[in-house]
Structures are given as C-alpha cells and as structure tokens.
Amino acid sequence: MLGFFRNVGRDTLQTIRGIGEASIMLVQALIGKPQPVKMFPLLIRQLYVVGVQSMLIILISGLFIGMVLALQGYTILVDFGAEQALGPMVALSLLRELGPVVTALLFAGRAGSALTAEIGLMRATEQLSSLEMMAVDPLRRVVAPRFWAGFISMPLLAFMFSAVGIYGGYFVGVQWLGVDDGAFWSVMQASVDWQHDVMNGFIKSLVFAVVVTWIALYKGYTAMPTSPGISAATTQTVVYSSLAVLGLDFVLTALMFG
C-alpha cells in the first residue's frame, strides 16, 4: 500500500520535473541577444529540413483528404437535395479542424521524430558536449533554429493542406459528381469567414507547432544516449505529441467555436 503511494508520488514529481526542465530548456534556447547574422543560415537550413521536406506528404494527404470529404459529404447531402452545401462542408471542416490537426499529426510523424532522433544522436555521439567545450551554447545553436523552423513552417503547411484539400474537394464534387460550379464557390464564400474560420485555424496550428516542436526537441535533448534510449525517445515524441495535439484541439475548439 505504501509502495503504491510512493510510486504515484514519484511519477507525479517526475512529470512535474520534466515539465519544468522542458520549460527551462525552451526559455534558455529562445531568450537572449538576437544574433540574426549567425542564426539566419541555420534557420534556413532547418526550414529546408523541417518544412520543405514535409511539403510533399502534406500536399498529397491534403489532396486526398479533401477528395474523400467531398465524396463522403456528397452521398449524404444528395439525400436532402443540398449538394450546394458541399463547398462549405469541405472548406469549414478543412480550415477549422482537419487542416491544423492532420498537419500537426503528419508533422509529428515526419519532422518531429526526425528532430528527436537527430538531437538524441548528437547527444549520444557527444556532439553537444563538444559544442559546449568550444563555448558554443548548444541550446541556442542547435535547439533554437529547429524550434523556430517548426514554429514557422507548421502554419504554412496547414494553409497549404487546406488549400489543396479544398481544391481536391472541388475536383471530386464539381468535376466528377456534377455539383454546380458557381454554387460550390459562392456558397462556400458566403459561409466561410476570414477571421472566424481561417484565422482561428491559423491560431490552432500555431499552438500545435509550439507543442509538437517543443516535445520533439525536449525528448531528443534528454534522450538516453544509447540505441534503445533514442528509439524510445522517438516513439515517445510521436505518441506524446499526437495525444497533446488531439487533446488541445478539443480545448481550442471548445473555446473558439463552442
């Protein structure tokens, strides 16, 4: 019985310590004198790794999800004679939910796991310690550019996802299933609001960007410097960030649209 309480207490303390360590890591990486000349090439390099290389999977997933949405929505809407509502259905579900959420999940799998493995391996091969030996702060040199790259590229990827998805929905709904072209766009335009729908989706993807990148960097930075350690850290990154994204999405949706 006492052992049970001891376990609960230890787990709680470890969780709180983890959150504290992660916060300190982020603050130390981001707060400090800006060094644009030194940091900009590193940021570009990470934008390439994190953003450009995730672009293809995001575009293809977005296209197919938009097409499936249109196909599924059509079979139900046609029963009510409301095929014109296909446009707003596709656009709103993409902009409000699927764009930010699916982008964040794909991003966690595609870029987050890579960030964790990369930093974990840097730790294992003592690259981070060598940086410290040369009086270079690894938090500012390694962690900060990766964080900003994730923070910048995730919202951009979410916008691409939604745009391509809406085009996929247009392709299936109008070109294939024969919904009226003008009605599709005009009804969509009438019911999608820039601030209420597009900007709230943008805020969602900013929050997810912070959470996913932060978890990936923290898990990599504190990974056990062994092969099983890095493997476990990579798995944890994907699991934790997916759960965090889905949980936060409910909270944000309740606040924004509830």
Next chain:
Amino acid sequence: MEARKIEMLVGVFVTVAIAAIVFLAMQVANNSDATRGETYTLYAKFDNIGGLKVRSPVKVGGVVVGRVTRITLDREYFEPLVEMRISTDFRGFPDTSSASILTSGLLGEQYVGLEPGFIDDDVFTLEDGDYIYTTNSAIVLENLIGQFLFSQGND
C-alpha cells in the same frame, strides 16, 4: 552551391504557402463583411426571435448591410432585444422602417430583414442607438400548426 539550392527550395516553400493563403483569402473566405469598418448600432424588440443568433446577417432586400451583435431580454417587458451593427455605408433609413425575422429557404438560417419605410417631411432617419419600432416576429412552426388545427376544428 548546396546552400544556394536550399535557399531556393525554402523560397519555393514560402511562395507556395503564400499562394495558398491568397487562395484561401480570395476564393474561399469572405472578408468583405459589412461589419468591418465603421458601423452604427440599431435596436429592435421582437415578440419572438425564433432561431436568430449573434452574427446572423441583417439584410435589406437580400443585400447584407450588417450583423446581429447581441441578443438580450428586455428587463421591463421581458421581450427579446436585438442589437444590430449596420455599416455606415448604409446610412439614413427612415424611422418608419420595419424589421422582421425571416428564414432563407426552407431549412436555412434566420436573418433580420429590414424593410425601408416611406420618407416624409416629419420622418427622421435612424441614427446610432435608435430603436426600430415596427417589428414582425419569427414564425414558429408549432404555433402555425396549432392555428391551422384550430381553424380546421371550427368548420
């Protein structure tokens, strides 16, 4: 050479993203909302507002001129009080105008229909904070069916 290629690809990435944002802004979302920019406030009391909601449109002959911004209950007579913001582009409705709660289509959303009244020498225009006195409530389906059944029973 390597660095130049990376910079170019990042440039393509950002350009595609901006194209997506522009597409969403121009083609998908409506930003020409009548409640952006300068507005003035009008009030109207109804007996029943039906399914009217905050952000429902206010239309004159089908043209959106504003939005419903607040729905409260009048403390004195317990009537629904609807606050509307009308764009200052559409100023100068006469105070003989009337407001009704209408439904777009059979299953559509409810909106406030503003019907401009006659203009005469002793008719003032509606200014910020004025009340519209002539109002028609929303049609409640249950009442309509009740009236129909009642009139059938009288035969």
